[in-house]
Amino acid sequence: MRPLELLLTVTASAVAGFADDGWLQQAFDSPHFDTTTPRNVTALQGKTAHLHCKVKRLNNKTVSWIRSRDLHILTAGTDTYTNDARFQVARDAARNDWTLMIKFAQPTDSGLYECQISSQPLISYPVRLRVVVPESRVLGGSDMYINRGSLLNLTCLVTNSPEPPEYIFWYHGGQVISYDSPRGGVNVVTEKGEVTTSHLLIRRAGPADSGVYSCSPSNAQVASIIVHVLKGETPAAMHTSGGGAELPPPAAAAALMLVLLWQFGT
Template identity: 55%
Template sequence: MHSLEGFVLRALLLVVFATSGWSSPKTFNDEESGSLDAEGAELEPLIINRGPYFDKTASKNVTALVGKTSYLNCKIRNVGNRTVTWIRHRDLHLLTVGRHTYTSDQRFSSIHNPMTEEWTLQIRYPQRRDSGIYECQVGTTPPHGVLMTLSVVEPITTLLGGPEMYINKGSTMNLTCIVKHSPEPPPSIYWTHNGAFVLQEINYDSPRGGVSVITEKGDITVSYLLVQRARDSDSGKYTCNPSNANPKSVIVHVLNGEHPAAMQHGGQLRLEYPLTACLLSVFVVVLGL
């Protein structure tokens, strides 16, 4: 009798659930797609009890300049009370645990921003030896991590024609500065003459005139300093100063009829010899024959 009453009660409950539109609870997981809203657009899936996961939009390749502080950003969702660590793969050295530095190299430190859920490894005064793979790891069971590659580069500045250049008085002086291996073009390049800024020392409004700087930025950045109608006062030390690379200098000699061992011609160097030296060379060759 009791079993019959229980059967009838269960049947009545099923009828009530079916007519009221109720349904049994459903568990969502990471693999399920979202439902659709009234306009047919896909909604974000409902996640229940999801553990920590990494934001895959963060860059996994970072290029830094030698000596300039660099940052590796790791964004983790739902980290909760789990510990985040940074590991250097070159020697499997534990660098930071949470916000604490776990290495004697105090150039490494961890920065946490709860608002953005980011855990950032800061590297001060990076050197080329710091290049390599780093892992941001969260303390789950088993641990999960994301790998990032740091490339520390040192831009190279070259000044064509150095370390000394000779030009004739009245000709156009063309100094060419080239910056290579920079992750981005230098924001600015300025020139100095004997320690003073060129375009302040000799500006367009001064009687000197004829001085201009042309800079072409790109993977390889080139800056030209043009000085027309060179005069004796234009001799001296010229330095090309990129804002993100090492400076480079050249000593310019403006000559008035002299014949040095090297002269600038059309932006290139050409050897020149006095007439007596040329005749002596011919005489030696003739004797050798």
Template identity: 50%
Template structure:
């Protein structure tokens, strides 16, 4: 018997054993707390346990805005944590349209690693101005998360100079060239 008026809670008895199971449909964070199972004896025998309900968390690393140089690779990493099981699917969209990995544009791919923490990497090679916009990572069993990507041409465009945190991805070759020039100058 379950002592609550909340219809999401139901106790189930396995007729072949003496086990009782408490099932909570659509668990919510507010359901976290101490639960007690009591046996109707005199005096009552009870077993208390703590239930912690966690909500899956979706993040896109480096967000909420990224600034990418034209010709660079857009590399977006979506991380899903605290999910009871890995998401069966993760959908990526660009400006609310599902990304087509086989489009004539080419150079667009996704790599997803499922586990206790699931990561999905969206790669868009040879970024161009039309690749700018809002990218959304939408796991099947967690809330979606978005990031705004700006594809820039030139070294110091005015778009980079507004307030907020700046994240700029450089092509790998430019970073290596910078390191080589620095080392040769020493």
């Protein structure tokens, strides 16, 4: 008998033996997880976190969700075993999916959760949750100085967000900025992505454009900056010459020192 024929014969005999013992059928019918289900989930603070667990051939076994840090049983089957009403389980029979839902998710909910099947021995599927808090900031420090008649360019960044904000509103002195106001010359450019950027552009800035400007994303805290539109009364060392950001303290100090040296040296 040729080697290949011998190998096929031995393999067929082994499979037949397992089938006779019921081992192969039992292994095929045992509950198991769909390992393509995401093991890492990121959710926004205040939103609902969804942790999926897809189980195949569950038969008469039970699916439970366990919080690993304190081994607390959160759900078993479709029943909930916690006083925290934010935790619920939803079963999608068509997809064999047992989804743990955490409403109004908070950073303290972050951590490892386990989906367990009540087989002998127990088998589990770990899912790690990370609840993030989006952050926003306006570039330029706490104050920005620009010359009268120049372009006011404010930039707001939204970071640490798994999904872009639905919208970003700009405010001036507590009032929403109207882009089609009679003043004219106001424009907003927003670029959504892993870091969302919103630019507020105001042409020919005047004294009336001074004040507090705030960037308010739909999913993050408000960020503000105070804009000072100058009429030439402030030394150049205290502000930028156009619509740029405020000079950092070391640069401002160095510029002032050069001015003093020039004055005393003449």
